[in-house]
Amino acid sequence: MGVMSKQLYDKLFGPRAPCKQLHWAFDESCMKFIWTFYSNTFIGCVKFFLPLSILQICLNYKHLDGPLLLEFLKTFLSRTSSYILGCYLMFSWNCTLSNIFGGVTFYELALMPGFLAGFFSLIGTRRARILDVLLEFIMVLETIIRRAQYHDILKVTDIRLTTIFALNNALLIYLLTHRNKEENLPLTFWFYVPSSVQNKMLPCSHKTHCLKYCLEGMIKQPQLLVQLLRSSKNLNLGYFLCTYVGINRALTCYLCGRRNFSPVYSSLIAGLLSGLSFRIEPNLQLFCLGITTSLQLIYAKLEQKFTRLRKIPTLLPLQLICNGVLSHERLLAPDICPKYYMNLGSMLTCGQIDKLCETMFQKSLR
Template sequence: MVIISKPLFYDKLELAISCRELVHPDVGSCTKANLKLCSEDFLKGVFYFYLPIHLLQVILDYRKIKRKHFLKNLLQNVLRSECFGVSFGALIIATICLQRHFTERFHYYSLLLLPGVVAGISLRWEHPRNRQLNTILWASLVVEALFKNAYYFKIFSYSRIKETLIFMIFSSLLMHLFVNRDKKHIPFNLWFYKPSHPKKFKFTLWNYFIEISKYFGFGYGLNSVRCVLKDAKMVFKNPLQFVRKTIFNRRNVKFGIIIGAYVGLFRGVSVLLQKYTDFERANAAIAGLVAGLSYYIQPNMTVLTTAIVTVFQILCQQIATKPKFRKIPFAELIFMFCNGILFFNRIVAPVTCPKYYMNMLRITGNGELEKIYVRLVNKYLP
């Protein structure tokens, strides 16, 4: 895949290139082209992308199905997601067209960064709960992209030990914040383990074994669900082979071991520190540091990025709760900023772009958003 550098962009891209040549070659009018893309491609693509997500929500909330407003709320969420996805694609196209009409030529950052930032406004359509989830996910994808770019462009080399040390540091910070902060100041997050204070934990070998087993099962189950979502077609084509591949999948077992070992190390060390030391406030940080060693079993970028993002979430919450900052829509602004970076990364260096984001653009745009990169590279930057 071609890496589009700034010198290459200005050297190869023609000065007079229009948005029609780059974005909508089949339709002359920008407005008609955008409406055509929305009705024929984005509407369909967004529906296919969100269908399994909404079905999963129905399965998780199966106890609420008989409630009076369940179907109404579900339909509202589906429509919100549809509006979010369609306006996301429409804003990307509209931003590219508008900037070409108002400027003499396409510019590197305005063409490749600005559309992603503007498209982030579409998050306002989503349900508040989904806004939070999307912002956390996009922030995690940006952290993943930073690591991938650092490895690919050799800013620093990949090392299992280095990654483990980074995880240990953030694990230490995270556990310290969870244990020593008031729970009211801990925002909604995706971290898998929220520790109780060591004094509240009745330590027996049986309780210790049960807690480790529970989190091993959680890790194993979570990775199994990811396998199902990745290869859902096999469930219908060959159910027995699918079950065999999922149950006896080494990665699923290893992920369960990571999660179980993390909780076991944290709980064991924190109980020992509580018993034999007087540094009560530092106990969670020390235990979190030791628990981070479990990452070495099988480095996992999702676990690492979630830890980093959760630390920054908790720290940012302090700013967001101050009276003079309460009216600022932090979630939307962070989402816009992250989406700008990810869209820029997708066009400039697709080889380092997170797979989830690439798949999301491909499916929701029904392949049309991907064609921007294809036209740019094949026709203008050969």
Template sequence: MPVVISKELFYEKISKELDCRVIHYWTDNCVQGALPALPQVAIGVAKFFLPIYLLRMAIDYRRKKKNILKTFVIRELRSILYGASLSLIIISSICLLGKICGRIHYYNLLLIPGFLSGLGILVESDENQTLDTLIFFNSFIETNLNALKVNTTKQAILFVIFSGILMQLFENRKEELNFNYWWFYTPPLKKISNDNHQNKCSHENSCRFFITNGVKNYFMLGAGINITKRLLGSFKLLIKSPAKLVNVVFHKSNVYFGLLIAAYVGIYRAITCYLRQTQLLSEKWHGLLAGAISGVPYCFYPTIQLPVLAITTTLQIFYHNLCKHYNITNHFYQRLLLYQCVHACNLHTNFFYPNISSPYYSKMVDACTNRLTSKIYDQLVEKYFL
């Protein structure tokens, strides 16, 4: 059972003699401390990213891109270098801070080294830098929801609220959004026309076709997303037992998630079409009402990733609008600073408060370090807290 290590408990149980050897327990030499960790991290990162990059290679092949094998190798090598950079900077920073401060303190064990190690993301491609930042930011939001003890009922309320706000922002945008986000549905951009006789809706074809076609397509999208997630999570198991592929592809959760996404889009399109045709409500509020009501099906199949996505995408759009209003140039160092902050917080929480850490983040760290972080944690807990 994971032990929660608060700041008070840390200083109560651990004496001033604690030094960085608690991290590189395999040697007393700080210079050599990080070296044995690098092969472990390289193996872990390579295994973790292999199914992801194989999937991307298959997508590149279908799109008839060139040099797909070379691209695959470069992606894998850059990610290995990224993981090695993180671990090297973390261990080196812990040792250096321990020497400067005279001992290991609560926040210089992982929080500060985690922030400094965020510089390791610079070895990744721009595309992966953005993806990693989004993944870690989503994990940060999920961790905080866990810390606030947000149960499924509160999750549903949060989803309804942020779904309404998010769709309100989408509906009232003046142009297409030029940044990456993971929200699954973006309504069509409103058409501006002075023709009073045209269809009041922004879509082509009839409203009935627009709604039913959306339900069909987004059911397939939702099921496809869940299948992909399960395939990536079961990659090692499928290598050993390929017959289990049938269970992964036809698992009932794929249908449930597909129905949830389809219901969301179908209800949203039906409400917005009805409101535009009847003009019962000012058009600028259509997104807020339709988005909130569309979030209700979440109650039947709650999955915390959806409210997390709604929150993060809403914050992304707010930040985008803020930058545009105040003419703030979006440089890479803003993304880097965000990544460093959320990476540090996630790493600190995962080690000291494993009970609230994002499950995906915990599994990812464990896999990418080839369970080295778990071994370090077990050593520390066994020696000082049991």
């Protein structure tokens, strides 16, 4: 659709634009619009989250009991209610400000209500909140890179992404390999976690033969590999995953077992060279995931060293900031907003958010 800057917003709608001028144009009143949006969001959330909850129950049917079923139900209700209340707050906020001050500014339209809507995440469980923050933080990083690229501040190329990914991967593998027993691994979306090196004198951290260990990393589930090969879209991603894990394990075994390298240097070298396999399938989301995981592990080590950091609440502020930024980009910069967040917003609102964007950007084309 495009990207709306503050200058363009002020030119089209003025410093403070009435809510009806912005996106209520296809409805008679604010209350009617909010009710339409609210009801569609409720339907969209139920359609999206209910099948996920049923799938979780089916996958855990062997261990299903009262407390686990209650946890699934609580997660479903908390996610659904937080999204519905967040959407309601966003648009009722705009109408309220419009009636009091005569309109809403560029940053009051989506950034501020999105920020405040993040408080509704407190309804959910801590585990669900951590996973939501991780996902949102990854998308915010992607948004920052896309916006820098859009304004010609940063030129993103596959070679640059691969180089930075490889350097970050060296640090990431080092942090994952040299974690202590008492150091709990934080919740993460990273797809490969090597065994931690507890005994510095052992050449390898695995019990099986090195060749078998490397092959297991490349082809752990042959039936899954066959399914990946059927789809051309997944082929490059499958090549990347196999190459990444295979190179990592092979180099670690070779350097530690044959060359008697220090585990520190072997993990850094293995991480650096395996990270070059990113060139097979350069992916901005995967790049941001690697950066986020490294930041997670660094902060976990800082928390272990400086216990006072554990008393600082970081989860809620991160959630508020990320939710505000993504809400702002979703409504005012659809071309920059991550595709996952775009599609998620369309599904959860049954396409109502797309109508809002079209209404606003159609005026900019006149």
